[in-house]
Amino acid sequence: MNVVKINDILIGNDNPIVLIAGPCVIETEDMAIDIAIKLKAIADKIGIKYIYKASYDKANRSSVKSFRGPGIDKGVEILKKVKETVKVPVLTDVHCRSDIDKVAEVADIIQIPAFLCRQTDLLVKASSTGRIVNVKKGQFLAPWDVKNIIDKCLSTGNEKVIITERGASFGYNNLVNDMRALPIIRSMGIPVIFDATHSVQLPGAKGSSSGGERKFVKFLSRSAVAAGCDGVFFECHTDPDKALCDGQNSLSVWEMTGILKQLMAIDNIVKSEK
Numbered sequence: 001m002n003v004v005k006i007n008d009i010l011i012g013n014d015n016p017i018v019l020i021a022g023p024c025v026i027e028t029e030d031m032a033i034d035i036a037i038k039l040k041a042i043a044d045k046i047g048i049k050y051i052y053k054a055s056y057d058k059a060n061r062s063s064v065k066s067f068r069g070p071g072i073d074k075g076v077e078i079l080k081k082v083k084e085t086v087k088v089p090v091l092t093d094v095h096c097r098s099d100i101d102k103v104a105e106v107a108d109i110i111q112i113p114a115f116l117c118r119q120t121d122l123l124v125k126a127s128s129t130g131r132i133v134n135v136k137k138g139q140f141l142a143p144w145d146v147k148n149i150i151d152k153c154l155s156t157g158n159e160k161v162i163i164t165e166r167g168a169s170f171g172y173n174n175l176v177n178d179m180r181a182l183p184i185i186r187s188m189g190i191p192v193i194f195d196a197t198h199s200v201q202l203p204g205a206k207g208s209s210s211g212g213e214r215k216f217v218k219f220l221s222r223s224a225v226a227a228g229c230d231g232v233f234f235e236c237h238t239d240p241d242k243a244l245c246d247g248q249n250s251l252s253v254w255e256m257t258g259i260l261k262q263l264m265a266i267d268n269i270v271k272s273e274k
Helices: 029-046 072-086 097-104 120-128 143-154 181-186 214-226 253-272
Strands: 004-006 009-011 018-022 049-053 090-093 109-112 132-136 161-165 192-195 231-237
Touching (some): 029 049, 029 072, 049 072, 072 090, 072 097, 109 120, 120 132, 120 143, 143 181, 161 181, 192 214, 214 231, 214 253
Parallel strands (some): 018 231, 049 090, 109 132, 132 161, 192 231
């Protein structure tokens, strides 16, 4: 398996799970830094490697009136501030090719959103930067369909590719997780992250926005780690009910300690059996 490395963080193979977490979207600079500080402190105390995640522009919101974020110029500036202040790697997503070069100047990981996971030009451009590329598997794809996505990224010579599983469409406004997807995708030689919070999202269920069932996050994340994923992805907020984006499926930062302790314990059992 390709092991992806960021500083002292190793993702894949039999390395311990990593944590990718942060707010869905950057709301303010102070909030972005505050959440990063809190999550880094929790991760350090528990002993899990941490990567900060936040979006500067959510171009795929349900409604034209939805909050999208500060935009690329201000957003990248804030991500750089988080990276320098908190001393953590950062991940952010891109929705168009024109953003990639600017994002690559700061982001350690460039993320491709699920709805865009088959966009060849976007995948190739992101991979060509030499940065790590994390592709969210589309809700409309079977796990074995990911092979084509991986091949597009690898065609650039960049082997630093990660796939994130976030559930599959199950009827209207609902997602379901087939944990078989994790070992299936891992068998392709690529590390797999489990997105626990988007997996409980109810896409478009509130009409002009998505709903979510955060009460199921801990159950799905425990199942995914038991199935052998290489990391877990959570959207977190200090007050999820007041978050400007995806609050219904986001976790409170204050919940993370207990959940991560359980996940680390499960991961230790799974890895010790290999």
